[in-house]
Amino acid sequence: MKKIVVLGGGIAGIESAIFLRKYNFDVELISDRDYFYIYPISIWIPTKEKNFEDVIIPIKDLASAHGFKFTQDKVLKVDDDSFTLEKSGRRDDFDYLVVALGQSKLKHKGIEYTYSICANPEETLKYSEKLDELIKKGKGKLAFGFGGNPKAKEAVRGGPVFELLFNVDYYLRKLKIRDNFELTFFAPMPKPGERLGENALKMMDMMFKKLNIKSYTGKKITEFTPDGVVLEDGTKIESDLTCFIAAGDGHPAIKSGNLPQTEAGFVIVEPTNQVKDVENVYAVGDSCALEGPEWKAKQGHLAEVMARNTAYNIALKEGLEKGNPKTYIDHINILCLMDMGNGGGLAYRDDKRAMLIPLPIVGHWMKKCWGVYYKLSKLGKIPRLPGM
Structure with a gap:
């Protein structure tokens, strides 16, 4: 059984671990936090509609639900053949590596x-x-x-x-x-x-x-x-x-390593999310640079597409899938249910159209329902809707 290490416990990392396990790979997820933080619904913490416990999922619960191993440690450096942890030091015990460390801030x-x-x-x-x-x-x-x-x-x-x-x-x-x-x-x-x-x-x-x-x-x-x-x-x-x-801005662990990266410190990847010129390393989510139109933006749903594609593409290499590699390019769009407290608006943009649909009152409750769905579906307690 191939060993795959996922670096990062955010949206892209958690989705990568979940979908890699669907192919029965031996998956280890490494994160410096012991919980998965759901940023889209954390906007309600200051207004007292949510508290901290409402917007997190303990990673041990996700690991138990999907069968991957969780190691709590901080990633200090990522190279094309290894990674270095704060507690455990340098490691190269993997067949594939998925970099999902997110980004730092300017x-x-x-x-x-x-x-x-x-x-x-x-x-x-x-x-x-x-x-x-x-x-x-x-x-x-x-x-x-x-x-x-x-x-x-x-x-x-x-x-x-x-x-x-x-x-x-x-x-x-x-x-x-x-x-x-x-x-x-x-x-x-x-x-x-x-x-x-x-x-x-x-x-x-x-x-x-x-x-x-x-x-x-x-x-x-x-x-x-x-x-x-x-x-x-x-x-x-x-x-x-x-x-x-x-x-x-690029994550410090990426900037300190030797993976191909942009001037800003984001990993350069192929549309399949394989790191350029590195056969067994992939990067997903905010860690990697994006190709695409001028208006492109890094969003959670695109990070999850990258994660699912990466699981499929690794399985394809291992003969567990048939077909062509999947790319994120066709999925570049902007999709946002913007909450306003007493309503909201559904924003969408792709190469053909850009629109914002006002959703008075119902928009707020749609996002609230999405938050409940997101937590339960991630834990495998309810079925996931197609494409979500």
Whole structure:
């Protein structure tokens, strides 16, 4: 039985382990966290609709449900023939290696004065605590923003910022204190969210005006301070609490290794997710560079497609499948159910169309239901829907 090691316990890593086990491979998953964190539903932690336990699945439970081995350790380096762990040192005991370590974040000056909801989960918990403190005071200034990476334009996380912004706005309105808070959005690109198309941009602008949310776009971020955000033209956005999602950057373990990588530190892969010129190593999810149209973006559903394809392609090499290798290229699209607390919108874009469908009230509950489905289906307690 072939031994396959999966590095990373995020969306791509967990999906890789689950689907590799369907071919009865000997699978070991290595992660520095002992839980799988479901980022898409963590937006509700600050607004008290979810707590930490609601948005995690212990990896030991997933390992038990699907039959893979779990090792908790931190990956320090990944080479084309081995990897190095913090506790266990260098290892090369695998027939295939799947790199699913995700990405790190660009380091802006003063980033320590901000909180991200797409980084270490502890930051979301700290943000929630700080928001509680301001709510107890009864007033405050809140800033929400995200950044870009010129070396990897697809490594941007904007959707969660919009979701948190709208959810916090609705939360404050429910508490009847919204008028005492100033909410501001900021981003360095002139048209943040343009990947979703012109209709999405118009709707976002309309929502900002309707909800009295200030907006600063098209100006680079100079630095963050304890009381705000400084932009390149000297403008300072005053803020008592800043949520900021920095653009993605290559993972340190990849940057320190010898896998072929882009200038930003993302692994270069073939459309089959096999690492370029490395026969038995694959990279999936945020760890790898993407080919595709200018508007392409790294998203969870694409990471899962890559993971499933990788399992199939390895099985194909081992004679357990028949047919042609599968690629992620045909699956590049943007799909996002954007929650707003009291509703939502379904955003979709591919090469042929871009649309945003408003879903008042029902959109919020659709995402809530998806969160329940996602946890139960990952644990194998309910059947998975085709393509999900």
